[in-house]
Amino acid sequence: MLDNRKLRILYAIINSYILSAEPIGSRTITKQYDLGVSSATIRNEMSDLEELGYLNKPYSSSGRVPSDKAYRLYVDEILKNKKYNIDLGKKNQIKKILISESREIEQLLQNSAKVLSAITSYTALAISPSLNGAKIKHIQLIPIDEMQLLMVLISDTGAVKNSIFRLNKAIPEEQVNTISNYLNHRLKGLSIDEIGEELSDGIMREIYEYKATIDKIIPIINQSMEDIDNVDLYSDGITKILNFPEYKDLEKAKSFISFIEDKDLVLDLLLNNPVSQDIEIIIGNENIYDSIKDCSLITTTYKLGDKTLGKIGIIGPTRMDYLNLINILQLFSVNITEIIDMVMGKHISR
Incomplete structure (x- = not known):
């Protein structure tokens, strides 16, 4: 268990790295954050965090970058304390866009993946309802x-x-x-x-x-x-991975794109990830596939009444603004559920 000072320094490094994509040094943290300690103290704490597995030191760099273990600690803190909320203004704006072209579940999910990718600049994924035994x-x-x-x-x-x-x-x-x-x-x-x-x-x-x-x-x-x-898959923004500095290596980018274009692999990834809560996050090496071990997958569910129908999410480099993306996905979860209840419910009641 990390003490409060180590946690504050670690979270500062994570936030700085999310914004810059550059290894973070003690001087950067001292300048950007008022943590009430000297640069030397921050350096010592960063060394301890590295030994504990929360930071990695890239080759030929004096700075550090967060490890998957650090992101997991950071994300679990967000989810535990529910440090996310529904912005009603954004929610209604997104809902208006989604509902304008959605008269069937398939159209709704295609449109949702397109809008989600546009808003987040990440690759968006959605799976249609698993409706075995539909009547x-x-x-x-x-x-x-x-x-x-x-x-x-x-x-x-x-x-x-x-x-x-x-x-x-x-x-x-x-x-x-x-x-x-x-x-x-x-x-x-x-x-x-x-x-x-x-x-x-x-x-x-x-x-x-x-x-x-x-x-x-x-x-x-x-x-x-x-x-x-049958479950179907919808995706949008696959080539947006090329916009991230982590994927300037074209071979690495091609491996990612090839994976996302393989419907069976992506469905396996999404469907075999059990739904234990509204937001599910798989980080880096937690992924079972080598092609995406430098990525994080954030998914949420949509429902019809109390029944979970399917998932929508984003995938991209582990250097994500998790809090902001969780908030956005919550908006989509609520909106898709409401639209299904409203629009699809008309069909069901016939």
């Missing part, structure tokens, strides 16, 4: 022309899937409505595993004349439900 809430067939139909499928979780398909022959609009009503009657409340079982006893006699059309629709319904059950 059909509503099916609507809408004629586009004589030979094409739009199928809108809404799940009980608020996910919306649209599919356009061609008919073998034209059917009147009133018959399209009849088929819609039939499908809703038979399939509402069923999961993908239950659809085939429900229809295994055949199509009712009074609707049998539309069997060819229904047979064409059922595989589209199955595919839509599979898409809803």
